[in-house]
Amino acid sequence: MNASDRTPADLLRSALAADPARPLVTFYDDATGERVELSVATFANWVAKTANLLQDGMSAEPGERVALLLPAHWQTAVWLIACASVGVVADLDGDAAAADHVVAGPDRLADGLACRGERFALSLAPLGRRFPAPPEGYADYAVEVPTQGDRFAPYVPVDPDAPALAVGGAELTGADLVARGRADAGRLGLTDAEGARLLSGLPYDTWEGLSAGLYAPLAAGGSVVLCRNLDRLGQEALSQRVESERVTHTAV
Template sequence: MVTTPYELLRHELQRDGSRPFVTYYDDATGERVELSVATFDNWVAKTAGLLRDDLAADAGARVALLLPPHWQALVWAGACWAVGACLTDSIDDAAAVVTGPDSLEDAAASDVDDVIAHSLRPMGARFADPLPIGVLDYAVEVPGHADELVAYVPPSADEPALEAGGAVHTLGGLVEHARERAKQLGIGPEARLLVPASDVRAAVVDAFLVPLVVSGSAVLVQNEETAGRDNRTAAERVTTVVPTPAPTADDHEH
């Protein structure tokens, strides 16, 4: 039985890698990005390679994810769980910090050795201005890594995966939570979810984990202009609109 998020992703890749998996909108910028299962897996593999090979982060490492609910945040979740690293929203005791522009100053000033920054510009572009000394530009560092994650030891389902609200959730616990969440939403196989998100942890569950467990897909929307929801729902063939605010993994312990 599939017991970890990365195993689920690889299963879906083998089942139908060409189908859409995550479609991302930012209504504040007009950006739209669509990633197939295969493309998403490719980003996860490259990012996991960056984690493992450049940052020496593997099972048990804590990675502070300070990104908004962006498609690249979902990639980092997948990459961390592929190598067994644990996501946290706290810089304290983190082995690495992943930051966007809004939290860049605090991340750069921290005592964490490895800080990886995302410009969050369209098409994953690099920063236009120089970064603080010692901060890595994700868009510069990740392309050189392999398209497939190989020669590694798969993490156990009991590995810590998400630290939030004082609780630590395992890889296997997150899969079970996603299955429960799918039941709560009343969705079936191949559902396409519209996920209006303001919280990255809710986005990771509803736009990444839930689609995986139902062999479905998600339309992740940041800064949603709700007046256009009906048109987007029709255009994207959405089957279920996730209520906002959406519950996060904090609501369930496993």
């Protein structure tokens, strides 16, 4: 990654410039058997569309808070970088009543109704499928995001020193996320090379889980194998996954 990168969106742009075709996020849900692999280019396209949805569809402005009531999931990773691209604060498991907007998974829809702003629901179903009908009080992300543009430019330049993420009672700026991601990449033994591939089974409700599941691999120029419900996988199957996915490091 470039030394001049100061926000998570900068890290993604550098990854896109370096090699858009390489894998960036490989997601497993061991409760459903789902596997999804997103290249840097595909992930960046989802981020661009989601950032456009935030900026234009939700009228989100820099400094506003988006409560992300979502588990560790590839679409959550997309929303995290999209929020950073717009300059809004991604509040993991945040108070919906205090948020300007809310994005909720199927298990958190009732909680999200406390938000008075725009509400979007994610089915988290395999292949990003839509709900059979939009949940009451919500727009369906899977219905709305495909119509958004494939390129994104913020109306206001993102300030790296402005709050970007809230998790576990801590609030971090975009510059903090880059610096911490780089430091954690070093601690985990990741190198600034495409071959670094980290398997993470940690939830997204702490910085450690977010870092292992997104920011550290992105900062290192590597990739992540993000596993949800990993406790359902036996040791032999986990070893096979490590081998088949060419995993170099683990955080479980």
